[in-house]
Amino acid sequence: MSTTPVRTKRQLRAARGPYGRVGQIIDELDDRFGLARGGRIFLDKIFPDHWSFMLGEIALYSFVVLVATGIFLTLYYVPSQSVSIYHGTYAPLRGQKVTAAYASTVNLSLSVRAGLLMRQMHHWAADIFVGAIVIHMARIFFTGAFRKPRELNWTIGITLLMLSLANGFIGYSLPDDLISGTGLRIMYSIVLSIPFVGTYLAFWLFGGNYPGTVIIPRLFVIHVLILPAIIAALIGAHLALLVRQKHTQFPGKGRTEDNVVGSPMYPTFMAKTTGYLFMITAVITVLGGIAQINPIWQFGQYQADKISYAVQPDWYMGWLDGALRIMPSWEFAGWGHTIPFVVFLPAVVFPGMIFTLCYAWPAIERKFTGDNVIHHLLDRPRDRPKRTAAGAAMIALMFTLLGASATDVLANFFQVSLNEVLWTFRVLVFVVPIVVGFFTWRICLEMQGGGASIGKRKRAVLMIRTETGEYRTVETEPQPDDEKEELPPIPVPVRIEVGAERGDGDGHQPGVRVVPR
Amino acid sequence: MSPDTDLEHPTPADAGMPVARADDPHLQEAVRDPKGAERSIAVMLALGVVGVAVFGAAYVQNWRPWSLGLSLGLGLFFLGFGLTAWGKYLMPQGPFTEARHALRSSRAEREAIAAALVERTGVVVKRRRVLAGLLGSGLGIFGIVALFPLLRSLGPLPGLTLTKTNWRRGSLLVDANGRAIHRDTLEPGGIITVFPAGFENNDQAVAVDQTVLIRAGTTDLVTEKGRATWAPAGYVAYSKLCTHAGCPVGLYEKQLRLLVCPCHQSMFNIDDGAVPEFGPAPRPLPQLPLYIDSQGFLRAQAGYDQPVGPGYYERTTT
Numbered sequence: 001m002s003t004t005p006v007r008t009k010r011q012l013r014a015a016r017g018p019y020g021r022v023g024q025i026i027d028e029l030d031d032r033f034g035l036a037r038g039g040r041i042f043l044d045k046i047f048p049d050h051w052s053f054m055l056g057e058i059a060l061y062s063f064v065v066l067v068a069t070g071i072f073l074t075l076y077y078v079p080s081q082s083v084s085i086y087h088g089t090y091a092p093l094r095g096q097k098v099t100a101a102y103a104s105t106v107n108l109s110l111s112v113r114a115g116l117l118m119r120q121m122h123h124w125a126a127d128i129f130v131g132a133i134v135i136h137m138a139r140i141f142f143t144g145a146f147r148k149p150r151e152l153n154w155t156i157g158i159t160l161l162m163l164s165l166a167n168g169f170i171g172y173s174l175p176d177d178l179i180s181g182t183g184l185r186i187m188y189s190i191v192l193s194i195p196f197v198g199t200y201l202a203f204w205l206f207g208g209n210y211p212g213t214v215i216i217p218r219l220f221v222i223h224v225l226i227l228p229a230i231i232a233a234l235i236g237a238h239l240a241l242l243v244r245q246k247h248t249q250f251p252g253k254g255r256t257e258d259n260v261v262g263s264p265m266y267p268t269f270m271a272k273t274t275g276y277l278f279m280i281t282a283v284i285t286v287l288g289g290i291a292q293i294n295p296i297w298q299f300g301q302y303q304a305d306k307i308s309y310a311v312q313p314d315w316y317m318g319w320l321d322g323a324l325r326i327m328p329s330w331e332f333a334g335w336g337h338t339i340p341f342v343v344f345l346p347a348v349v350f351p352g353m354i355f356t357l358c359y360a361w362p363a364i365e366r367k368f369t370g371d372n373v374i375h376h377l378l379d380r381p382r383d384r385p386k387r388t389a390a391g392a393a394m395i396a397l398m399f400t401l402l403g404a405s406a407t408d409v410l411a412n413f414f415q416v417s418l419n420e421v422l423w424t425f426r427v428l429v430f431v432v433p434i435v436v437g438f439f440t441w442r443i444c445l446e447m448q449g450g451g452a453s454i455g456k457r458k459r460a461v462l463m464i465r466t467e468t469g470e471y472r473t474v475e476t477e478p479q480p481d482d483e484k485e486e487l488p489p490i491p492v493p494v495r496i497e498v499g500a501e502r503g504d505g506d507g508h509q510p511g512v513r514v515v516p517r
Numbered sequence: 518m519s520p521d522t523d524l525e526h527p528t529p530a531d532a533g534m535p536v537a538r539a540d541d542p543h544l545q546e547a548v549r550d551p552k553g554a555e556r557s558i559a560v561m562l563a564l565g566v567v568g569v570a571v572f573g574a575a576y577v578q579n580w581r582p583w584s585l586g587l588s589l590g591l592g593l594f595f596l597g598f599g600l601t602a603w604g605k606y607l608m609p610q611g612p613f614t615e616a617r618h619a620l621r622s623s624r625a626e627r628e629a630i631a632a633a634l635v636e637r638t639g640v641v642v643k644r645r646r647v648l649a650g651l652l653g654s655g656l657g658i659f660g661i662v663a664l665f666p667l668l669r670s671l672g673p674l675p676g677l678t679l680t681k682t683n684w685r686r687g688s689l690l691v692d693a694n695g696r697a698i699h700r701d702t703l704e705p706g707g708i709i710t711v712f713p714a715g716f717e718n719n720d721q722a723v724a725v726d727q728t729v730l731i732r733a734g735t736t737d738l739v740t741e742k743g744r745a746t747w748a749p750a751g752y753v754a755y756s757k758l759c760t761h762a763g764c765p766v767g768l769y770e771k772q773l774r775l776l777v778c779p780c781h782q783s784m785f786n787i788d789d790g791a792v793p794e795f796g797p798a799p800r801p802l803p804q805l806p807l808y809i810d811s812q813g814f815l816r817a818q819a820g821y822d823q824p825v826g827p828g829y830y831e832r833t834t835t
Binding site: 283304 | 528529534535536537538539541542543544576579582583584585586587589590591592593594596597598599600601602603604605608609610611612613614615616617619620668669671672673674675678679693710720721723724725727757761762763764765767768779780781782783793795796797798799800826827828829830831832833
C-alpha cells in the first residue's frame with residue numbers, strides 16, 4: 001500500500017498512516033535519531049503526586065527567572081569602579097562622585113523602562129531560590145530521600161546550595177552601594193582572618209589591599225558566567241540523576257520499592273508543572289512590582305569611610321552575620337603572628353563544619369544504622385525520631401543565628417540593652433537547638449504508629465463548644481469521597497480505545513469524552 | 518481503515534504494550550462536574566490573557582513599575598492557575614505506575630568492566646612504568662605551575678601594605694573635602710573623619726588612613742600611660758577601621774563617650790585608649806598621636822604605632 005505512488009489527497013492521508021503528520025514526523029526523526037522508544041518512555045515517566053515534591057520545582061523555576069531577568073540586567077549594568085560625577089535622572093545624587101557600577105545600577109532602576117521591575121524580580125527570585133533550596137533540602141532530609149542510591153544527588157544539592165549562597169552574596173555586592181560595599185569589606189576581613197594563606201588570598205582576590213579597583217569586574221564575571229554555568233551544569237546533573245534513578249515515593253496503596261506511582265509526564269504533569277512555572281514567575285513578578293527591595297539610590301555610593309546604621313545582608317547570609325556578632329572577642333597573638341579567632345571561627349570554620357556535616361550525613365547515618373540497602377520508599381519523619389530531631393535542631397540553630405544577626409534592631413525595637421540581647425543569643429544558640437531537638441524527638445515517639453489511614457481521604461471533624469463551656473469534637477456527616485480507596489495503579493496506556501458511551505447523563509457520573517480521530 | 522487490523526503495521530497492542538478503554542476510570546476527570554470545571558478554567562485563562570495584555574499596554578504607556586509588576590504577575594498567575602487546574606481536574610489522574618528496574622548490571626557485566634580495567638592496565642601501563650612515571654610527573658608539575666598565573670597574577674604580595682598607613686610625622690589633618698582641621702574646627706563633643714593631607718592622590722588612602730577625630734573636651738586628654746601629649750586640647754584621633762571586621766566605626770555615642778561600629782556593635786571607650794567595652798572587637802582602635810602647630814592646625818606626631826584594622830596572620834604583636 002505504502003509503496004504505490006501517491007496522487008490524491010486521500011491517498012496521501014492514507015499513506016501517512018493512522019497518526020497522520022505526527023506519525024510521519026516521528027518516522028523521519030526515528031530513522032535518524034532512534035528516539036521513538038526513549039521518547040515514549042519519557043512521555044510515560046511517572047511523577048508521584050505529593051505537595052512536598054514541588055519544593056525543588058520552586059528552586060528550579062526561580063532559577064529560570066534569575067537567568068531571564070539576569071540577562072536583561074547585563075545589558076545595562078557596567079561592571080567598573082571608574083569614578084565620575086553623577087548627572088542622571090535622580091536629583092539627590094547629582095554632582096556626587098559615583099562609580100560606573102553604581103551609576104549604571106541606578107540608571108537601569110530609574111530610567112530604563114521596566115528596569116526596576118526586572119532588578120527587583122532578580123533580587124526577589126534570588127531570595128526565593130535560596131529559600132526553596134533550603135526547604136527542599138529539609139524535605140529530602142526528613143524523609144530520608146538522601147539514602148542509597150541517592151547520596152550523590154544529595155551531595156550535588158549541598159554544592160548547589162553553597163554556590164547559590166556565594167552567587168547571591170556576589171550579586172548583592174555588584175551595585176557598589178553603601179550597604180553592599182560594607183558587606184564586601186567584611187568579606188575581605190573574613191578572608192584575611194584565615195591563618196597562613198588568608199592575607200595572600202585576600203590580596204589576590206581583590207587585586208591588592210581593600211578595596212582596590214578590580215573587585216567589581218571580577219565579581220561580575222564570577223556572577224554572570226562562572227557560577228551560573230556551574231550551577232546550570234549541576235542542576236542538569238541533579239535532574240539527570242533523578243530521571244536515571246527515578247523518583248522516591250511515600251508508602252501507600254500499590255506503592256512498592258519496585259515501582260513509581262503517580263501522574264504521567266504527558267500531559268498531566270506537564271500541564272501542572274508548566275502552570276506552576278507560571279505561578280512562581282507570577283509571584284516573583286508581583287513582588288518585583290510592589291515590594292521594594294534594595295533601593296540603592298537611597299543608600300548612596302559606597303565609600304570606604306562611610307557606613308550606615310542597621311547594616312544587614314540578605315536573609316540567607318544572616319546566620320553567618322549572627323555567628324560573627326555573638327562570637328566572644330578571642331584573638332591569638334604571639335610568636336610574631338595573629339590569628340583572629342573572633343572572625344576565623346564563626347565565619348570560616350563554623351560554616352565549613354556545617355557544610356561538611358551536611359555532606360557527610362548520608363555516610364554518618366549509614367554508619368550508625370548499618371543500613372546499606374537501596375531505598376525508594378520514603379520515611380515519614382515521625383518514624384525516624386533521631387534523624388528528625390537532629391534536623392530540627394540544625395534548623396533551630398540556623399534560625400537562632402539569623403535572629404542574632406538582628407541584635408541591634410531587636411534591642412532598639414524592644415527598648416532593651418544591646419548587651420542583654422547579645423548575651424541572650426549567646427545562651428540561646430546552645431539552648432534552642434537542644435530544646436527543639438529533644439521535643440522533636442519526644443513528639444516523634446508520641447506520634448508513631450497509626451499508619452492505617454495512608455492514602456485515604458481523612459474524615460472531617462467539627463469542634464463544638466457545649467453550653468457548659470466544654471469543647472468537644474464531633475464527626476461530620478460522611479461525604480461521598482470519605483475514606484475512598486484509591487484505584488489500583490495501572491501502567492500508562494499507550495493507546496486509548498475510543499467508542500464507549502458517555503455516562504448516565506445527569507452530569508455527576510464521571511463521563512467519557514469521545515475524541516474523534 | 519482501522520489500524521488494528523493492518524497486519525503490515527503491528528500496533529502497540531500487538532507488541533504487548535498497555536492499552537486502555539476510554540471509559541477506564543483511570544482516564545476520567547477528577548472532578549464530578551467537568552463542564553463546570555472547564556468554564557472556571559476558561560475564566561482563569563481569559564483573566565490571564567487580559568493580564569498580560571494590560572502589561573503590554575502598561576509598558577507602552579510607560580506606567581509606574583508597580584502596574585507593570587501587578588499586571589504581568591496577575592496575568593501569569595491566572596494563566597498558570599488555569600493550566601494547573603486543567604492538569605489537575607480535567608486530565609487523567611490515574612494513578613499510573615511504572616516499573617522500577619534495578620540499575621545494577623549483571624555479575625558478568627561487572628566482571629567484564631573490572632577485567633578490562635585491570636588486565637589492560639597490566640598489559641599497557643605496568644610494563645611501561647618509566648613512561649607512566651614521566652607522564653605522571655609532567656602532569657603533576659603542570660597542575661602546580663598552572664596555578665601560578667591563575668593565583669599569583671591576580672594581585673600583588675601583601676608586603677608592608679597592611680602594616681603601614683600614609684600617616685607620617687607632621688601629616689596635616691584634613692577632612693573629606695581636603696580642608697585642614699584647625700583647633701577651633703570642632704566644638705567639644707564634635708566628631709569628624711580626617712585623612713592625611715594629599716590623600717586624594719592615593720587610591721588606598723580613604724580605606725586605610727580613615728581616622729576619626731573627636732573633640733573630647735577642651736583640655737589635653739591622656740588616654741593611657743605614655744600618651745600624655747597625644748590628644749592636645751581635647752582632640753583625640755583613632756583609626757576608623759574596626760579591629761573586628763574592618764567596618765568604619767562610624768557612630769559616636771556622646772553621653773557614654775563610646776565609638777560604636779554599626780556592623781557588629783563593637784564599642785570603644787574614647788577616654789581610655791579605645792579599649793573595646795562590648796562586642797566582638799578583639800583589640801583597641803590604634804590611636805594617632807596629634808599636636809597643634811604654630812598656626813593652630815592639627816598634625817600627626819607620627820604614624821600609627823601598629824597596623825590598623827582587623828587581624829591577619831602576619832600581623833606582629835606589639
